[in-house]
Amino acid sequence: MTHSTYSNPEIIDYLDQRRGKIFSNTGGWFPGKGVFSHGYSMLEELVGEKTYFQVLILNATGKLVDRPLADWVEALYGCLSWPDPRIWCNQIGALSGAVRTSVMSATAMGALAADSRIYGVLPLLESVAFIQQALIKKQQGMNAGQIVDEAFAECKASKPYIMGYRRPIAKGDERLEVMEKVGKKLGFGIGEHMLLAYEIEKTLLEKIDEGMNINGYMSAFLADQGFSPQETYQMFSMLVASGVTACYLDTYRRPPDTFLPLRCDDIDYQGPPRRAVPDVK
Amino acid sequence: MSEEFKHEQVRSRNEPFAQKTASQIWHETPAVDNPYIAASSHCYGYDLHELMHKRSYVDVIFLLFRGELPSAAQAELLQQLMIxxxxxxxxxxxxxxxxxxxxxxxxxxxxxxxxxxxxxxxxxxxxxxxxxxxxxxxxxxxxxxxxxxxxxxxxxxxxxxxxxxxxxxxxxxxxxxxxxxxxxxxxxxxxxxxxxxxxxxxxxxxxxxxxxxxxxxxxxxxxxxxxxxxxxxxxxxxxxxxxxxxxxxxxxxxxxxxxxxxxxxxx
Structure with a gap:
């Protein structure tokens, strides 16, 4: 049995130098001097001067964006704050309210549930990367149909799809036209990624009767604004939180046990039949 | 938005969601006079009280995640890992x-x-x-x-x-x-x-x-x-x-x- 860790002394020395210290690339609070975020004095340059969503995007990406873009992101948050407890993350809020969990626990846990492979925030990593790579392919001479064919060939799912161009429950997405109006009102044009996203949507509607969803739309829009997949993911970490809170309140105000009550036999037991427990040999 | 980018009409997929949630893990038998109250609970077919009486916590946690009670060797390995x-x-x-x-x-x-x-x-x-x-x-x-x-x-x-x-x-x-x-x-x-x-x-x-x-x-x-x-x-x-x-x-x-x-x- 080995008792030596065969350690690299340089790493031990490096770690020792950092004991009891915090090194930050972001900022911090220095009592009596101020609070700083990415080089800005929060209390002198940000609070009251910039909107909460400008601060949120700054903290999430390090970029202080102009007001119109922050307003666009804020509007997008509104698109994902529906008070409908049938949506999986929102139902965590409703179930929490039904059993009187704290509203903070409900909201935080519901927001976490949107870290899903099929809905919510996590798919942004894939959909922003897709549209960015698709634009490179277009610039290299491929058209939307060829880009879709290539994506389908690489897709391992039984029904091929492209992240951002398919949605559970419904086909189509009523939020696209709303966000298009918001974008126009805020002075945004159609960038290269968005133009390609529309071309891809047109192709997909013809091929498999699937259109763009809000995820695909926001991915193309934010790619046009120069954000990476990871920055986009970071920017929307609490995207669904408000809808979860709304669903919490509805059940919190109702008697316990009354949200989607289940009889014992409402669970369809499909396991082994009853059997005797064997004694431990 | 120009006509070229007109989106499709939103419509339900009418996906075939299950009518009931199914589980192989747990079976609750209702009380005779209240379908919402369980009179007994079975884990993969074993009565919970019988499990309490005869088996260890390690055995039952293995059952819960694997669907069968462990052999003595599996239980010993899991118990040592858990510790x-x-x-x-x-x-x-x-x-x-x-x-x-x-x-x-x-x-x-x-x-x-x-x-x-x-x-x-x-x-x-x-x-x-x-x-x-x-x-x-x-x-x-x-x-x-x-x-x-x-x-x-x-x-x-x-x-x-x-x-x-x-x-x-x-x-x-x-x-x-x-x-x-x-x-x-x-x-x-x-x-x-x-x-x-x-x-x-x-x-x-x-x-x-x-x-x-x-x-x-x-x-x-x-x-x-x-x-x-x-x-x-x-x-x-x-x-x-x-x-x-x-x-x-x-x-x-x-x-x-x-x-x-x-x-x-x-x-």
């Missing part, structure tokens, strides 16, 4: 998160969800176990020399494989744990292959990590990758909670608060 993983220790990031919850006077009922969420990490957490299980499962029939060549030459493969170094050195406890568990009757191919890989890595000053030992044992116990990683998260929960609760009873001054002099903004 080994019962506490990630006071220096693990997840435990420190638990302590922050406690000392910060957050409701102690939030300690467990917060700390176990941190324990899901890709580095020394449950996600690393998942990746390690995938790595071992894919390679454990292959020659370790080839696997070393493919994965450990000029690369830092820790997060993908679960084998390597922590804090610049070999994790002694992981090596000892693997050697101890290897002696048990329930140890299988994954642990044996991992030991051969660790031996091949030793000249490179790399070895087992706690996450890869857990990954190998969970594979030998028949856990799938998805179940195994989440199960690892569960097994660390007692220690996370204990440390959080310990701090919950202490004043907020009981943990260090980095001074302004030691808070260095690098910009």
């Amino acid at each position: 080994a993983l019962i506490n990630p220790g006071p220096r693990h990031a997840a435990t420190r998160a638990a302590m922050n919850v406690g000392v910060g006077k957050t409701d102690p009922l939030h300690i467990l969800p917060i700390a176990t969420a941190v324990y899901a990490g890709e580095y020394s957490g449950a996600k690393e176990v998942e990746m390690s299980m995938t790595f071992i499962e894919a390679n454990c029939e292959r020659d370790v020399a080839v696997v070393v060549q493919e994965n450990f030459i000029d690369t830092d493969a820790v997060e993908r494989t679960g084998f390597g170094v922590r804090h610049g050195g070999i994790e002694l406890r992981a090596v000892q744990l693997a050697q101890q568990l290897q002696q048990l009757d329930g140890a299988g191919n994954a642990l044996a292959w991992g030991n051969r890989l660790a031996a091949a890595l030793t000249p490179m000053k790399k070895n087992w990590l706690i996450t890869s030992v857990a990954a190998a044992v969970l594979l030998d116990l028949g856990f799938s990758t998805r179940v195994g990683a989440s199960f690892f998260q569960l097994l660390g929960a007692p220690g996370l909670l204990a440390h959080g609760l310990e701090m919950a009873g202490k004043p907020i001054l009981a943990m260090p608060f980095v001074s302004d002099e030691n808070y260095i903004v690098e910009r």
